[in-house]
Amino acid sequence: MDAADQLKHKASAAPVTSGTTLSRITAIALNAFREAVRDRVLYNLVLFVLLLTAAAIFIGELSGGQERKVIVDLGLSAMLLFGVFIAIFVGVGLVYKEIERRTIYAIFSKPVGRGEFLVGKYLGLCLTLLVNVVVMGLGVSLALIYVSHGWDPLIPTIWPAVLLIYLELMILTSVALLFSSFSSPALSALLTFFVFIIGHFSADLKGLATSMGSTAARVVFGGLYYLLPNLSNYSFITPAAHGRAPEPGFLLAAIVYALVYIAIVLAASTLVFSRRNFK
Amino acid sequence: MTDTLDQVKNDRNKTVGLALIVLIGLAITFSLSRWIDARRPPPDPNVVDENLYLNGKTARRISLGFNGLAADWYWMRSLQYVGGKIIKLPDNVALDSLSQLNLKLLPSLLDTATTLDPQFLDPYEYAAVVLPAVNVDEAIRITKKGIDANPSAWRLYQHLGYIYWQQHDYQAASEIYGKGAQIPGAPSWMEAMKARMAAEGGSRSTAREIYTRMYEQSSDDKVKDMAQKRLLQLDAMDQMDVIRKLLAAYSDKTKHCPANWKEFEPILRAARLPTDPTGAPLDPSGVPYVFGKTNCEVEVNPQSTIPGR
Numbered sequence: 283m284d285a286a287d288q289l290k291h292k293a294s295a296a297p298v299t300s301g302t303t304l305s306r307i308t309a310i311a312l313n314a315f316r317e318a319v320r321d322r323v324l325y326n327l328v329l330f331v332l333l334l335t336a337a338a339i340f341i342g343e344l345s346g347g348q349e350r351k352v353i354v355d356l357g358l359s360a361m362l363l364f365g366v367f368i369a370i371f372v373g374v375g376l377v378y379k380e381i382e383r384r385t386i387y388a389i390f391s392k393p394v395g396r397g398e399f400l401v402g403k404y405l406g407l408c409l410t411l412l413v414n415v416v417v418m419g420l421g422v423s424l425a426l427i428y429v430s431h432g433w434d435p436l437i438p439t440i441w442p443a444v445l446l447i448y449l450e451l452m453i454l455t456s457v458a459l460l461f462s463s464f465s466s467p468a469l470s471a472l473l474t475f476f477v478f479i480i481g482h483f484s485a486d487l488k489g490l491a492t493s494m495g496s497t498a499a500r501v502v503f504g505g506l507y508y509l510l511p512n513l514s515n516y517s518f519i520t521p522a523a524h525g526r527a528p529e530p531g532f533l534l535a536a537i538v539y540a541l542v543y544i545a546i547v548l549a550a551s552t553l554v555f556s557r558r559n560f561k
Numbered sequence: 562m563t564d565t566l567d568q569v570k571n572d573r574n575k576t577v578g579l580a581l582i583v584l585i586g587l588a589i590t591f592s593l594s595r596w597i598d599a600r601r602p603p604p605d606p607n608v609v610d611e612n613l614y615l616n617g618k619t620a621r622r623i624s625l626g627f628n629g630l631a632a633d634w635y636w637m638r639s640l641q642y643v644g645g646k647i648i649k650l651p652d653n654v655a656l657d658s659l660s661q662l663n664l665k666l667l668p669s670l671l672d673t674a675t676t677l678d679p680q681f682l683d684p685y686e687y688a689a690v691v692l693p694a695v696n697v698d699e700a701i702r703i704t705k706k707g708i709d710a711n712p713s714a715w716r717l718y719q720h721l722g723y724i725y726w727q728q729h730d731y732q733a734a735s736e737i738y739g740k741g742a743q744i745p746g747a748p749s750w751m752e753a754m755k756a757r758m759a760a761e762g763g764s765r766s767t768a769r770e771i772y773t774r775m776y777e778q779s780s781d782d783k784v785k786d787m788a789q790k791r792l793l794q795l796d797a798m799d800q801m802d803v804i805r806k807l808l809a810a811y812s813d814k815t816k817h818c819p820a821n822w823k824e825f826e827p828i829l830r831a832a833r834l835p836t837d838p839t840g841a842p843l844d845p846s847g848v849p850y851v852f853g854k855t856n857c858e859v860e861v862n863p864q865s866t867i868p869g870r
Contacts, residue, residue, distance in 0.1 A: 344637045346781050348683055352637075355629040362626065482625045513626070520629030524680045 306394055307402040314376065314406020323372055323410055326364045327417050333360055338425040349429050354436055354523040357422035358443055362519070364418075365411055365451040366478055372410070373458030374470035376403040377555070397552040404459050404548060411451050419444040436525055442533060443522035449540040450516035454478055456547040457511070463555040480506075481513030511543055613669045617676025624677065632678030639670040639684065643691060656787035657727070660694040668692060668699035675703060679710035682717070683781055689720030690775075690784050693727050700724050715747035716778060722754070723771060731762025750774060769795050793867050796845040800834065804842055804850065804859045807832060818856035822849075 301309075318324070337356050341349045377400070380386040389399060419441060426434040457477050461470035480487070484507055491503035515536050518528055528536070615623075624631045646662045671692070674684045685707035692700035704721045711717060718741025725734035735758035742751035754774075757767050769792065776788035807828050812818055819825040826840030834842045841849035848865035852858060861867050 344640070345633065346636070346640045346683065346687075346783060348633070348636065351629075351681070352633045355633050359627045359630040479625060483622075486622070517626035517628075519626065520632070520678050521680070523629050526680075 303395070303398055306398050307405065310394070310399060310402025311405035311409060314403050315409045318372060318407065318410040321372075323368055324414065324417075326368065327414065327421075330357075330360055330364060330418055331421055334421050334425045338428050350426060350434060350436055351523045353425050353429060354422065354440055355519060357418065357425065358440065358447065358519040358522060361415055361418040361422075361444065362447050362450070365414060365447065366454060368411060368414065369407070369451045369454040370458050370471050370474045370478070373407055373455045374462040374467045374474065376407060376459060377462045378467050378470075396556045397548075400459060400463065400551050400555055401548060404456060407455050408452055411455065412448065415444055415448045415451070436523070439525050439527045440522050442527045443518040445533070446516040446518045446528070446536060449536060450513055453481075453511045453513070453516075453540055453543055453547075456544045456551070460547050460551040460554070463551045464558070477510060478513065481511045482517070484510065484512040484514055512539075515539065613666070613673060615673070616669075617673040620673055621677050628677045629681075632674045632681050632684075635670055635674035635677060636681065636684055639667060639674060639687065642666060642670060656783055657690050657694060657791075659691060662695075664691075664695045668696050668703070671703055672699075672706075675707060675710075679707070682707070682711065682714060685717055686720055686779060686781060686784060689724050690787060693724050697724065697728060713744055713746070715741045715744040715751060717741075718744070718747075719751065719774065719778065722758070723775070726758065726762060726767075726771060729763065731758050734762060735759040765795055765798065790866065790868055793845045797861055797867050800842070800844065801850070801859050801861075803832060803834065804829070808857045808859065812857050820856065822852075 334353070334357055337353055338349070341352045341356075345352045377386075380389065386399075390396070422440055423434075423437045426437055426440075454474060454477070458470060458474040461473045465473070487503050487507040487510070491500050491507055494500045494503060521528070620631060620635075621628050643659070643662075643664060646664065647656075647659065650659075650662070668688075671684045671688045675681060675688075685704055688700050688703040688707075692703070701721070701724055704717060704724060707714070707717045708721065718737050722734045722737040722741065725731075725737060735755050738751050738758055739755040741747055742749075742755055750770075754770065757770065761767055772788045772791040772795070776785055776792065779785050779788065808818070808825070811825065811828060822829075822836070822840035822842070824840075826836055829836050829840070829842050836842055837849045839849070841851075842859075843849055844861060844865055844867055846866050848862045848867075850859050851862050853860045
C-alpha cells in the first residue's frame with residue numbers, strides 16, 4: 283500500500299479533508315514506515331545480530347581481554363554504518379519513488395500539502411531508524427551481558443551514544459530528503475554521502491578557515507563550517523566504549539542543534555519541493 | 562495432466578541440476594584453493610614487516626568517527642603480530658624479553674592504536690612491557706604520550722617507572738612513581754615504591770614488589786602471565802642461592818661435588834626444599850633443577866616454564 287492508497291483508505295474511514303495537519307503527517311509517516319518494513323529494510327538487523335554474536339564469541343581470543351570495548355566499538359560503529367546506508371539509500375528514494383510510480387499525483391489530488399508530505403515521509407524513515415537503533419542497542423547490551431556473564435557497567439553508558447547516533451542519522455536523512463527533492467537518487471545519494479564525510483571533517487574546515495591567508499577563503503571555509511552539519515558532535519562511540527557518558531549540557535546542546543538543523547533542512551526541502559511542477 | 566506432470570518433473574530436474582552445479586563448483590573451488598595455498602611461496606619477511614601505509618594521525622583523520630573501532634583493529638593486529646612470532650619460541654620466553662624477534666612494526670602499530678584512541682590504556686601497558694626489549698626510546702615515548710592524554714591514569718606512571726627500572730635508571734623511576742603517587746586515587750604503594758626505588762632500586766625485593774603490583778593491576782592475561790613468570794623466577798633465584806650455599810658447604814666438607822642429586826637429597830630435605838623421586842630439587846613451577854657446568858652448581862632446567870634470564 284503506497285501513500286496514495288493509504289490516504290484513500292483513510293478517506294474511506296474518515297475524510298482526509300476533516301483531518302488536521304498532524305493526522306495527515308502521521309498517516310504518511312506510518313505508511314512510509316510500513317513501506318520500509320515491507321521493503322525488508324529491517325533485515326539489516328539479522329546481519330547485525332550475526333555480526334555481534336560472532337564478535338561476542340570470537341573477539342575474546344583476539345582482543346587480549348578487551349572484548350567489552352571491542353563489542354561496544356563494533357556494535358555502535360555498525361549501528362552508525364548501517365543507519366547511514368539506510369538514511370542515504372532509503373532517504374533518497376522517499377520522494378523519487380512516489381514520482382516514479384506517479385502515486386504523487388493521487389496524493390496531491392487530496393488536500394495534502396507538499397510540506398506535510400515531506401515531513402511525513404521524513405518522520406516515517408526516522409521511525410524506521412529508531413526501531414533499528416533501539417533493537418541494535420538492545421543487541422549490544424545483550425552481547426555485553428553475555429561476555430560479562432551478567433550486568434555490565436558499560437550498558438548504561440552506551441545509550442547516550444546511541445541517542446547521538448540516532449540524531450546524526452536524523453540529520454543525514456533530512457539532508458538526503460533535501461537532495462532528493464530536486465535531484466536524481468544516484469546524485470542525491472552521492473551528495474548525501476559527501477555531506478556525511480565532510481560533516482566529520484568539520485574541525486578541519488574550521489582549521490582551514492582560521493589558517494587561510496585570504497579573507498575570501500576564510501569566509502568560504504568558515505561559511506561551510508557553519509552551513510554543513512557538524513557531525514563530529516555526534517561521534518561518542520569511542521568514549522562510550524571507555525564507560526564515559528556525555529555531559530548533560532553537551533547532550534542537550536547536541537539535541538537542540540540537531541532539531542534546529544533538521545528544521546532548517548526540511549524547510550529548505552519544502553521550499554524547493556513546492557516549486558516543482560508535477561503537471 | 563501428463564504435460565503438467567512432465568513440467569513438474571522438468572522443474573525438479575532443473576532445480577537438482579542447478580543445486581549440483583553449485584555444490585560441485587564449491588567443492589572444486591575448495592580443492593583449488595587448497596592446491597594453490599600449498600604451492601604458494603612463503604611470504605617475504607620484508608613484505609610482512611612492511612611499514613604501515615597510514616600513520617596514526619592520518620588514520621584518525623579519515624576514520625570518520627570510527628576511530629575506536631580502528632584502534633581496536635590496530636590493537637588486535639599488534640597482538641597477532643607479536644603472537645605470530647612468539648609462537649615459534651619455547652614456552653619459557655617471557656613477554657618482556659623478545660629482543661630476539663624482529664618486531665620492528667610493533668612501535669608503529671601501538672602508536673597508531675593509541676593515536677586513534679588515546680584513552681585506550683592497554684596498548685600503553687603493552688608498549689611498556691614488550692617494547693623496551695625492542696626499542697626502549699619508543700616505549701618511553703608512547704608511554705609518555707599516554708600520560709599526556711590521560712593525566713589522571715596513575716597506572717601509566719607505574720608503566721613508565723617500570724621501563725626506567727628495567728633500564729636501571731632508578732632515579733628516574735623513583736621520580737615517576739612519586740609523580741604517579743600524587744594522582745588522586747593512586748594506591749599508597751606508589752609512594753612506597755618511590756622511596757624503595759631510590760634506596761634499593763636494583764634489589765630483588767624491589768623487583769618482586771614491581772611484578773607483584775603488575776600482576777595485581779594488569780587486566781591483560783599475557784602481562785599477568787609474564788609477571789607471574791618473573792615472580793617464579795625470583796623465587797627460583799632465592800631457591801638457587803640456598804642450594805648453591807648448601808652445595809658449597811657440602812663440597813667444603815666432603816672435598817667433592819655430589820655425584821648425583823640422590824646423594825645430596827638428605828641435605829635438601831633438611832633445608833625443607835621439595836625434591837622429586839630422583840632427589841633433584843624442584844623449582845617453583847615443579848620442574849627439577851639441573852646441575853650446572855659442575856655438580857657444585859645449579860641451574861634452571863631448560864624444560865621449565867621459568868624464564869632462563
